[in-house]
Amino acid sequence: NYFKNPTIGYDYEKSVVAYALALADKDVLATRAVASMNWNFLNIEKLQIKALQVEIASYALLACLKLEREADAIKAYNWLIKQRKPNGGFFSSHDTVLGLQAISAMSEYLGVKNPSINIQFTGRSGSKSEKIDNFASSKSIQLPSTDRQFNILATGRGLAYINLFAV
Numbered sequence: 497n498y499f500k501n502p503t504i505g506y507d508y509e510k511s512v513v514a515y516a517l518a519l520a521d522k523d524v525l526a527t528r529a530v531a532s533m534n535w536n537f538l539n540i541e542k543l544q545i546k547a548l549q550v551e552i553a554s555y556a557l558l559a560c561l562k563l564e565r566e567a568d569a570i571k572a573y574n575w576l577i578k579q580r581k582p583n584g585g586f587f588s589s590h591d592t593v594l595g596l597q598a599i600s601a602m603s604e605y606l607g608v609k610n611p612s613i614n615i616q617f618t619g620r621s622g623s624k625s626e627k628i629d630n631f632a633s634s635k636s637i638q639l640p641s642t643d644r645q646f647n648i649l650a651t652g653r654g655l656a657y658i659n660l661f662a663v
Contacts, residue, residue: 497567507533508548511555518562530559530568538575547581547591553579554598561605574600603655610655619643628656 510533533556538548553572560569576595585592605609615622616625623638639646650656 507536507552507556511552511559511614514559515555515562518559522562525564526559527565530552530556530565535571538571539555545587547587550576550579550586550591550595554594557598558601561601569602569605575598606655609653611652613650613654613656614654615658616649617654618649619645628654 514526514529535625537552553576557572613628
């Protein structure tokens with residue numbers, strides 16, 4: 497029924513339908529739903545992003561991973577990463593849970609088992625190391641405010657997103 501009415505079709509419902517169909521192993525229909533998405537949420541200005549766009553990207557990412565549509569998954573993943581707030585979440589509780597689930601699924605899709613990354617920041621005032629053992633976690637790392645340049649060295653296994661800003 498979903499595909500019989502071509503006027504139905506905002507990215508939100510397409511992403512939810514695609515994910516539901518992918519979970520039901522209806523890959524041909526799920527692929528049609530993903531392929532029909534406009535991906536308009538990718539083009540919304542940062543100040544206008546709301547929880548709804550995070551949900552769309554999350555469902556789209558989860559569907560694309562299940563369908564092994566890696567190029568589309570990377571688009572949604574990169575967009576989601578850029579929307580995270582400094583504390584690691586998004587806009588609301590629901591989109592934060594869904595967004596972190598989708599981001600974590602990317603690590604699983606890439607086959608990263610037991611992620612553990614050590615990140616070392618070195619500046620004029622010295623160095624500081626942090627260990628990240630959970631891909632979806634978020635850590636605040638206070639670096640010396642007198643330093644404006646840092647070398648960053650990451651070792652280990654996994655994916656890490658680092659958000660640095662000057663205070």
